[in-house]
Amino acid sequence: MAPEESPRFIEVDHFQVACGGEHLAGDHFHSRSLEAGERVVSVLADGLSSGVEAAVLASVTAAMALEYVEWNIDTGTAARILMDSLPVDPVRCISYSTFTIVDARRDGRTRVFEHGNPPFMLIRDGALVPLADLGRRVHTQARWGNRRLHVSEFQSRVGDRIVLCSDGVTQSGMGSAELPLGWGEPAAAAFLLGRLARQPDLSSRRLSEQLVGRALDNDGEPAGDDITCGIIHLRRPRCLHILTGPPFDRARDREYANLARIPGVRIVVCGGTTSNILARELNRAVEMDLSMHDRQVPAPSTMQGVDLVTEGCLTLARVVDYLEAGACPRRNAASRLVELLLESDIIHFQVGTAVNEAHQDPALPVELDIRRNVIKRMAALLEQKHLKQTRITYY
Amino acid sequence: MDPITVTICAGTACVVMDGSGLVLLEEHLPAHLKGRVKVRGERCLELCHGHGAAQGPYVLVAGEALGHASFQGIAARIEQLLGTGA
Numbered sequence: 001m002a003p004e005e006s007p008r009f010i011e012v013d014h015f016q017v018a019c020g021g022e023h024l025a026g027d028h029f030h031s032r033s034l035e036a037g038e039r040v041v042s043v044l045a046d047g048l049s050s051g052v053e054a055a056v057l058a059s060v061t062a063a064m065a066l067e068y069v070e071w072n073i074d075t076g077t078a079a080r081i082l083m084d085s086l087p088v089d090p091v092r093c094i095s096y097s098t099f100t101i102v103d104a105r106r107d108g109r110t111r112v113f114e115h116g117n118p119p120f121m122l123i124r125d126g127a128l129v130p131l132a133d134l135g136r137r138v139h140t141q142a143r144w145g146n147r148r149l150h151v152s153e154f155q156s157r158v159g160d161r162i163v164l165c166s167d168g169v170t171q172s173g174m175g176s177a178e179l180p181l182g183w184g185e186p187a188a189a190a191f192l193l194g195r196l197a198r199q200p201d202l203s204s205r206r207l208s209e210q211l212v213g214r215a216l217d218n219d220g221e222p223a224g225d226d227i228t229c230g231i232i233h234l235r236r237p238r239c240l241h242i243l244t245g246p247p248f249d250r251a252r253d254r255e256y257a258n259l260a261r262i263p264g265v266r267i268v269v270c271g272g273t274t275s276n277i278l279a280r281e282l283n284r285a286v287e288m289d290l291s292m293h294d295r296q297v298p299a300p301s302t303m304q305g306v307d308l309v310t311e312g313c314l315t316l317a318r319v320v321d322y323l324e325a326g327a328c329p330r331r332n333a334a335s336r337l338v339e340l341l342l343e344s345d346i347i348h349f350q351v352g353t354a355v356n357e358a359h360q361d362p363a364l365p366v367e368l369d370i371r372r373n374v375i376k377r378m379a380a381l382l383e384q385k386h387l388k389q390t391r392i393t394y395y
Numbered sequence: 396m397d398p399i400t401v402t403i404c405a406g407t408a409c410v411v412m413d414g415s416g417l418v419l420l421e422e423h424l425p426a427h428l429k430g431r432v433k434v435r436g437e438r439c440l441e442l443c444h445g446h447g448a449a450q451g452p453y454v455l456v457a458g459e460a461l462g463h464a465s466f467q468g469i470a471a472r473i474e475q476l477l478g479t480g481a
Contacts, residue, residue: 272439
């Protein structure tokens with residue numbers, strides 16, 4: 001089935017702030033796409049305490065869970081192996097790392113394994129689904145002492161959001177005059193529901209960022225604990241088409257330009273000649289927005305029916321830099337393209353392969369006109385780092 | 396008198412040839428030219444396709460192509476057109 005025809009997509013993203021304003025967080029959220037995107041497994045692990053030691057504990061716990069799953073070990077078995085193998089703090093009798101594992105399939109089959117983290121939340125149709133309705137059971141073993149494993153198994157529906165939080169969210173503000181006992185799960189849930197009531201289409205990235213931002217406000221900067229939120233959203237896929245480069249055969253210009261007319265998808269055009277082809281073939285004006293001037297990245301333009309028009313090679317290379325770094329340090333056309341990429345689920349690159357003769361001038365840097373390589377790197381980053389589905393078609 | 400339109404090429408080759416700052420032209424014009432020039436950007440003027448990228452960055456001053464464009468060069472051309480040059 002072509003990606004555009006796929007009726008469901010599992011969108012996963014997270015946001016995190018480290019304790020005390022440090023660079024390294026003691027929480028770890030990681031996901032892996034399996035079975036050609038049919039299944040996504042996500043892990044939130046929270047290492048005991050904070051800093052480097054906690055970061056190592058959380059990272060190892062999450063990595064173990066994902067490796068087991070990759071080796072085709074049942075997720076429930078992987079969770080039990082973690083319970084058996086996690087070192088226990090001799091004083092507090094708690095594991096050196098908590099974890100929540102979500103095993104979500106595109107057909108809706110979902111299993112959640114939890115140990116020690118705040119309970120996951122399932123948001124459906126604008127309301128919180130009681131965990132009791134999801135068959136959440138507690139599993140105990142004599143060798144686990146007082147440590148518990150909670151297991152839930154249910155059928156997700158399109159639109160469902162599974163929200164995982166570290167205790168840095170639910171305990172934010174603890175000890176303050178306003179929140180002496182911390183923010184708490186009900187208040188965090190109410191915050192999420194309120195945000196979704198106003199913006200039902202919020203992406204996992206934005207929603208997790210807003211929740212963590214609010215928790216940080218509760219603490220007052222710097223954060224009193226590592227604050228992490230990860231969200232798994234089963235939704236109709238959002239498609240983005242990126243048109244870049246003129247077609248090799250000029251006779252295909254009209255066909256290429258008509259790609260911008262595909263209904264129900266977002267369209268981005270990258271490249272001066274490419275945008276000129278679209279303007280000519282579709283009889284649409286291109287207006288440049290000089291207010292967004294940036295020394296590194298040329299300003300974006302607007303065109304009716306197109307979400308973003310940018311320069312080509314330099315902007316695309318900068319997008320790759322931002323995706324690799326995991327942050328956009330400047331507000332420019334590249335950062336806007338990164339926003340659109342991360343807000344989308346399926347990204348289809350429509351790449352024209354005509355060689356730009358002007359770029360062959362020996363006066364220009366050799367790095368120019370490596371459009372195809374840049375696109376390949378970008379697609380790989382989007383798939384591996386952000387679990388997006390990508391396709392590249394050459395013209 | 397209508398302002399003179401200066402169109403800055405924001406194509407890849409022109410940007411690489413130090414053309415990215417030309418969009419700030421209005422800030423760099425002599426005082427007597429301020430308000431007499433309208434600056435706009437163009438995704439790509441495609442002038443490099445005929446004249447070569449090494450002649451960039453390109454701009455159009457009142458519709459006329461100017462290569463190796465700089466603040467001073469553009470201002471000089473505007474002075475010529477307005478007949479205000481030395």
